[in-house]
Each structure stands twice: as structure tokens, then as C-alpha cells.
Amino acid sequence: MTRADDIRLACHLGVDAIGMVFAQRSPRRLEVTQAASLRTEVAAGIEAVALFMDNTADEVNDVIAQARPTLLQFHGVEDEAFCRSFGLPYMKAIAMGDEGGQVIDWAARYPDATALLLDSHAVGGAGGSGRTFDWSRIPAQLGKPFLLAGGIVPDNAFEAVSVVRPWGVDVSSGIESAPGIKDAARMRRFVEEVRRADALRG
Numbered sequence: 001m002t003r004a005d006d007i008r009l010a011c012h013l014g015v016d017a018i019g020m021v022f023a024q025r026s027p028r029r030l031e032v033t034q035a036a037s038l039r040t041e042v043a044a045g046i047e048a049v050a051l052f053m054d055n056t057a058d059e060v061n062d063v064i065a066q067a068r069p070t071l072l073q074f075h076g077v078e079d080e081a082f083c084r085s086f087g088l089p090y091m092k093a094i095a096m097g098d099e100g101g102q103v104i105d106w107a108a109r110y111p112d113a114t115a116l117l118l119d120s121h122a123v124g125g126a127g128g129s130g131r132t133f134d135w136s137r138i139p140a141q142l143g144k145p146f147l148l149a150g151g152i153v154p155d156n157a158f159e160a161v162s163v164v165r166p167w168g169v170d171v172s173s174g175i176e177s178a179p180g181i182k183d184a185a186r187m188r189r190f191v192e193e194v195r196r197a198d199a200l201r202g
Helices: 005-013 030-037 057-067 080-084 103-108 154-164 184-201
Strands: 017-021 045-052 071-074 090-095 116-121 146-148 176-178
Touching: 005 017, 005 030, 005 184, 017 030, 030 057, 045 057, 071 080, 080 090, 090 103, 154 184
Parallel strands: 017 045, 045 071, 071 090, 090 116, 116 146
Antiparallel strands: none
16 A cells, blocks of 8 residues: 555445555655554554565664554565564565465465465566456465455456465556556445455355
């Protein structure tokens, strides 16, 4: 999220988490002062997630101090010791776009992760590609809750939740009119489709 109005709408729709990006290569990257201002719009009970990709420890600590995230998300080559060193719960992204990757082996490297995020980028690549990956590659038993990411849009959100049965779904470009600019109608429909799938699976 990069705009206060988008955050307010997402909170109104009852999402579980709001993401703020600090990865250097992302077109959605926020300055820490921007994030601190936007953080005030996140309603109580909704996770404020700070997303990093190979940022320095000083950068992460600065974000924690000013933007007060409740959950960290790491998309780079950060190891377990780095991810857990900040004293906050964290999620680790696993690259699913590389057919040679062994998902369970990668997941085992992050035993303290609260959850994993399975995204469609290749190892070393950035997320936010807007592409899906072959969901059949997800192991039946990962040993951790996981979020499904990569190419999820209102048109396939119902299928994603119904077929994959993830702990959650992560969306960014799938509800945008431009990088960082969320489309209200797409956001509403996305949440509706996720709720429709949730209702059917009980």
C-alpha cells in the first residue's frame, strides 16, 4: 500500500494485513517517513507488514522504530539468524518460479518463521511479477502455514483459495491500476471472491 485512502478501504473491507514495501528495487517502495504516516491509517487488529529484500539491519531497524510494523516479511537471501534478530514475528518468501528449487528444503531453513510466502519469482528475483506458478508444486505438508502469492487477481482468487487452501493470499499488482495505486473495485471484488471461497470450505 502506498496511499492512505487505499489502506482505509482495505481496513473497511476487513483484510487481515496491510503491506508496506521497503525493497530497493520495488516500484512500490516507501520512504520510512511515508510509511510512518501511513501506519496511522492501519486499523487496530490488522497486521502492519514491512516487506524487505536484502535490506541492511540498520534499514530494518529504522523501519521498525518509525513505522512500527507488527510482522516482517523477507524476500531476499536473508538467513534465519538475520530474520529472527529483530524480535518480531516474520514470514519468509520462498521462490517458486525456479523448477529446480526444493520447497521443503528451503522451508526447513527458517524454523522460526511464523509463516512462509510462496511466490512466483525465481531464486534471486523480486516478487510482484503478477505471474502465477504451478500450484501443484506445493507440497502437501510444508510444516508451516503459508500464504499464496504471485498472479492472484479477482478472476482467480476463488480458485486459488478453493484449490490450494492456503493460510492466506497475498495480492498487490492484481488489484492495481498502476504500481502502488490500488483500484477500489478490484480490491472489493478480490475480498468478495476470497470470502466466497472461505465460506464454501468452512
